[in-house]
Amino acid sequence: MKKLLVALLALVSLAVVAAGCGGGDKKADNGADKKVTLKIGATAVPHAEILNQIKGTLAKEGVDLQIIEFSDYVKPNLALNDKELDANFFQHEPYLDTFVSERKMNLVSAGKVHIEPMGIYSKKIKSLNDIPEGAKIAIPNDPSNGGRALALLQSAKLLKLKDGV
Structure with missing residues (x-):
């Protein structure tokens, strides 16, 4: 968990630096402390929880981390595409x-x-041994997590996927 927090802190710091690189028409402040607001969208568990763990650390660095919670993917x-957020934290690359x-x-x-x-x-x-033949099992409806779910069901010997799937 500590590695994850360090990596996330590095990511957020990078985003803050990148945000600070924009707006070329602003005057340099010659080292004066500036407060930066960073709006990040996240699903409640565990992503918003993780972000809340670093909120205090970022505040000491002058970053006002605003966490916007979402209940879907x-x-x-x-919201990020519409520029309502600076970043989001909830999904894997696939x-x-x-x-x-x-x-x-x-x-x-x-x-x-x-x-x-x-x-x-x-x-x-x-x-798993008590699951009856022909039972209905719900899996995620997006391609990347649906694939992970099918692989998990195969590893539990609940189904057999075609070779190469």
Whole structure:
């Protein structure tokens, strides 16, 4: 977790530096402290939680980190594309690549993020061995996470994918 926080802090710092490079018509402040506002969109758990961990550290560096929470994976990219956010933190690169390709957007990755662990969960079934033949299982409906879910189900021997899938 500590490596993740350090990497995220580096990413946010890089974004702050990049934001400071814009606006060439502004006068230099000759070292005077400036407060920078950085608006980052994130899903609540764990991304907003991670950002909240570094909010105090960034405040000491003059960065007002504003975390905008989203409950889905579409709106953060739309808000970023509409320049309502400076960055977002919630997705892996395959999801971003698919999203921008389908919507013809000009969004790029500023750095790698962790990939959430994926598991098999049930309120009723206590063991994978208890899953009946022909049972219905829900998986994510986006291509990158759907593929991860199918691979997970295959590793649990709940289905067999065609070779090369």
